[in-house]
Amino acid sequence: RSLILRDIMKININLKNLSLHNTVKDKDMVYFIICFIIEFVVRDFKYISPSGPQQKKGLTIQRAAEILARDGPNALTPPPTTPEWVKFCKQLFGGFSILLWIGAILCFFAYSLQAATEDEPANDNLYLGVVLAAVVIITGCFSYYQEAKSSRIMDSFKNMVPQVSAAAMISILVKMIGDKCKPVVEGHGHVTTIAGGDRPPVPPLCSSVDNSSLTGESEPQTRSPDFTHENPLETRNICFFSTNCVEGTARGIVIATGDHTVMGRIATLASGLEVGQTPINIEIEHFIHIITGVAVFLGVSFFILSIILGYTWLEAVVFLIGIIVANVPEGLLATVTVCLTLTAKRMARKNCLVKNLEAVETLGSTSTICSDKTGTLTQNRMTVAHMWFDNQIHEADTTEDQSGYGSFDKNSPTWTALSRVAGLCNRAVFKPGQEEIPILKRDTAGDASESALLKCIELSCGSVRALRDNNPKVCEIPFNSTNKYQLSIHEMEDSPTGHLLVMKGAPERILDRCSTIMINGEELPLNDEWKDAFQGAYIDLGGLGERVLGFCHLSMSASHFPRGFAFDPEEVNFPTSQMCFLGLMSMIDPPRAAVPDAVGKCRSAGIKVIMVTGDHPITAKAIAKGVGIISEGNETVEDIAERLNIPLSQVNPRDAKACVVHGTDLKEMSSEYLDDLLKNHTEIVFARTSPQQKLIIVEGCQRQGAIVAVTGDGVNDSPALKRADIGVAMGIAGSDVSKQAADMILLDDNFASIVTGVEEGRLIFDNLKKSIAYTLTSNIPEISPFLLFIIASVPLPLGTVTILCIDLGTDMVPAISLAYESAESDIMKRQPRNPKTDKLVNERLISMAYGQIGMIQALAGFFTYFVILAENGFLPYTLLGLRLQWDDRSNNDLEDSYGQQWTYEQRKIVEFTCHTSFFASIVVVQWADLIICKTRRNSLFQQVVWEGFLPDAVRKFILRRRPGVFPWSLHLYEYEHEYVLTP
Structure with a gap:
């Protein structure tokens, strides 16, 4: 099979000017080329003549239709996509959202029990369930919107890449309208021609290709009809879909299309891999387990205690649900979502597009x-790095104004000769219309190494086009892997009758063809001393990982080779030895x-x-x-x-x-x-x-x-x-x-930008930890009043609606403000966190939030609770066991410690005043907590401590001053003197 292909490849067909881009009339209809895989080349060889494949039509329309029906079009199968409704459901029911949904369901269940057993049930559990469900839905929509926005940006990338290739596949031209294909032109089936600058839409068996997008090799890879390696990526007689032909022309047979190509197989391999959980997902799951464990333990413990204390099973179940829900930080889901979104937007401004919000923190854990x-590390652009001439290694100056450290004597006769050869023995050209663009940023057509030489000579010596116009080419032998050199002959600008032969290629091959070497403009015999100098320079440049080329020239006698002489590159009727070695130039893909x-x-x-x-x-x-x-x-x-x-x-x-x-x-x-x-x-x-x-x-x-x-x-x-x-x-x-x-x-x-991403990722982990520590602190002063309400049977110190005002009102914005905290001084000096030991929520955080600051807040709240009740006549010792009488709607003559009677409505006004005072005390202590959480290592003077503080105070003032007297409304109440009844 390879012999047959090699015979076909020996046919050299020049590509005619065929531009598919000029064919496109409507942006909704794209003309492109389709070629089809052949199962057995031998079977289909009746369509191709080995002696002249260009004379055959190749695949017939009928045969092409059969292969199309069997293998499908020449396109990669798109990866399986997740339906939008599934993405939305993942945002609604994934991770931390599940805990809030469970809380909401428990609230509705508790309200149902109360509604079934009480004539006028309290609406607190209903309100709490509605709010929890609303929080999940709003944050889920917000996360889904952010992910959809990133997806739209991803889709825009596809529009940036031209879908029509100028790869001139001599095949069946197909007009695409939607998903339907209709042949409009008959062509040559599975025979294809490729020329320099083309991108093969399918892999035929070309002269030099850029495989960097497929294999990572920055240097162009030579292609020939010869089978050279068992590995398809290494053999020279195959070029691949998605790579670029940078030089030469070739004709070959398409051997694979679509998913069967190397690129298709790699894409299939990538899409088939399973994706594990992100670190932040693991951390959130760990946090949910902790919160759930604490909530269930407390709930079950106090359920049993309630039964022991004589409460009915229905009341015990309501207490159980209340304690579990009280442990759920309602505002934390919104806080985490907003923190990740803010960081993603901040990174987008720094040119980092985050497709998945959770990827932000993952990069910080790297x-x-x-x-x-x-x-990635390099520019994927070959650049001249060093030159060796006049027995010295010079660093190339590639600055636009030629002011770099690599400057050298540009008036040296040897450099003049060397640069002339580099400019003339070169097929690379600048693409038109780029005169105003800096030279180093101009696009070129041609081999990467020759493009590097072109830009170097254009920068240091001036217009290469003028040099070529003044020294027109009359003969050329292109580079090939056998000779490993390129040769061209030019009419000399400074000699009206003579010619100049210029050559470049593998340094050792070029040196073998030389008998002299130019040093400081003088031709000297190429003796062992100069050969050793050459060898030393060659090893030094090669050791730098640079691609080294040698250059030489020969002034051809006008008497033997006058103007108009018929140079024959096939018979080589001119000398290719006894030349003058000029020097070396080395190139590298620069970092x-x-x-x-x-x-x-x-x-x-x-x-x-x-x-x-x-x-x-x-x-x-x-x-x-x-x-x-x-x-x-x-x-x-x-x-x-x-x-x-x-x-x-x-x-x-x-x-x-x-x-x-x-x-x-x-x-x-x-x-x-x-x-x-x-x-x-x-x-x-x-x-x-x-x-x-x-x-x-x-x-x-x-x-x-x-x-x-x-x-x-x-x-x-x-x-x-x-x-x-x-x-x-x-x-x-x-x-x-x-x-x-x-x-x-x-x-x-x-x-x-990776470093920016790592810093942002570490910063968001630090800030999330600060935000969680701040948010969890208020759990203790929210839970403890309810526990005291059950154990001591006292009037409820803090109501459900007030808890919501803390979690979703005064706590949320300060918690989100912590996402704006700047990085601390050691953020990029410490080791990456260990996912197994350095958790988002660990023992130290729980100890500080629950055992220290949370207890202080609870004590502050209870202090205000007991003071207000004492000022209204209910001393602390009289509150024990008072709950049933306090909440009895029919009891309108309850006496306080001084014998004053209180109606149900009057008692509730005092109770709501206690709620407001307890709420205010929590907010005040949370001010201090916010300042504490703002810095982990830095001094307070190094961080902005007032950010998020004043807005919190303003919200607290608004909530506590809101008017209203109806006991079961959503309004909060403040203790006022006119409500105090004195004997």
Whole structure:
């Protein structure tokens, strides 16, 4: 089969100018190319002639329709989507919402019992049930709206990517209207032609392609008709769907479409992975378990106590329900939702799109970041880094104004000759209409390395187009993997009759064709001394992980090669040796400017950064050192062996703090060995990895108990993005598949935004902890009056409606205001939290909220309760056992400690005054609690202590001054002197 394909690939067909973009007339109707998978190439070969496939029509309409019916269109199956009603229900009934729903149901049940047994039942339980249900519905709608908003932004990414490819598939042109396909043009079936700049919509068997989105390799990969490797990702006779052809033309046969392509299989792999719970989900579940346990324990205990004290079973059940509901912090769900939403919006302003609110906190819990190299740590843009000429290594100046530290003598004759060759022996061009755009930001058509040379020469020497116009090309031999050089012949600008032969390619191949070397403008014999100098420079540049090219030229005699000479690139009727070596130029995919600082901040925050890339180990190691993943002074096993001049086998792997692991070695590793490697090395680089191996790495980190974040932009990153605790994709360069798999998207493709996300995630965990501590504190002064009401049978010190005013009125806004607290000084200096020990709600928080501040608030409330009743004639000792008489509607002559008689309505006015005073005392102590919760480590003078304080005081004043005298209304009452009846 490969022989047949190789024969077909030998046919060189030039692609005619076919622009599909010009065909699109209506934005709702997209013209695109469809090709179909062939089961057996041999079976369908009756449609193709090996000697001239371009002369055949390929698949017939009938055969194409059969394959379409069997395999479907050339499109990836979209991942299964969750119906909107299911998403809405998850927001209504997931997590903390369940506890509130249970509370609401219990309230309705208690009210039903009272309504069935009492003539005029109190409406408190009904009101409380309605309010709890309303809180859940409102916060659920709010969360659903936020998630839907993120989904809409995600959908907008698809509109940013052109769905019509200029990949000129000579196939069946199909006009898409909705989901229906109708052939409109007959073409060549499964035969396809691809040219430079095209993106194959299906994988045919091309000359040079950019596989960075699929494999992570930043350098273009050569393609040829030869079968070179068993691994489809490594062989040269296949190009893949989603990659770009950057140079040359080729004709091949489509061998897979849609889900059967490599990209389709990776997308299927990613969509098939199960997603675990987020850390914040686990924390909320843990918190629910604590609250539920406390509530049920207290409820059952006092249910039994009520029966013992002589209450009826109905009253005991109502008490049981009341205590359970009193333990539910009604405003906490809204507080958590608003806190996460505020943080998500704050991150959106910093170009971090959060698809799932809970992902915000997960990023803050991250202890390991597995980052792709190409396009994430680097710019995915080859750039000239160094040059060697005149026996010196120079750093390239790539600043727009040519004012960088890499400046060198641009008047050197050797540099003039070297830059001329780099500009002429180069097929890359700037795309039109970019004259006003800075050179480094211009788009180019051509090979990544040649584009880097083009920009470098344009910056340092001026217009390359003018150079080419003044030295027109008359002959060219393109680069190929056999010769490993590119050659072109030009009419010389400074010689009216002569020609100049220029060549670039693999340095050792170029040097073999040279007999002289130019030093300071003078041609010297290429002796062993200069060969050793070349070899030293080549090793130095290669050791930096840079791609090195050699350059040479030859001035051709006008007598032997006059103007108009018929140069033949096939017969090579011109010299290709005895040339003059000019120098070396090296290129690298440069790191993003902010990455080294971001990696340093991650290290100070105790976060391990691991590079996972498909690139060459030498390149990966050089980039890792450049961005700080391998820090200065830390050595790999290879470095130690080289320093000590000993074999690798004699080096103890544990002596090396850093390591570079090849994908082949990783494939043979056991899980135990990988675990040991991850545990004992702080700085790790994985090179030449496959998508499946990235999954293995993520799972290995998770076995160590790490919270793993994975960053990436390519299709190859999507399975790992899905498996990780949080996946972070790139918004601009990222593929659709990676964005779909990720939990968060960096809209500016800046790895440094990860650090912002980590800080925001840690901040929201700290602030949620502060908010929960503040909210739980009021539970004790809310529960204790009810317990005293049951045990001591005293008039109720604090009513249900008043409790709602605390939880949903005075407490909620201050609790939400804690989400605005700024980060404390050590937020990025402490180690990541341990999910097993550092819980959102732990013993220390419970002890402070319940055992300390909560008890102080309860004592303050009881003090005001007893003082007000004493001022009205009911001394504390007379209150014991008074509840039944106090709540008896028929008793209108109840005597106080001084013999004064009180009607039921008068008693209720005093009771509601007690409720208001108890409420006011809680609010006052909560002021102090708010100040206490605002800072965990910093001094109060370092934090803004008055934020959220005055609004709380204003709400308390409004609630307590509200008029109204009807005892069963929702109004609150304040003790006034005119209500006091004196003897």
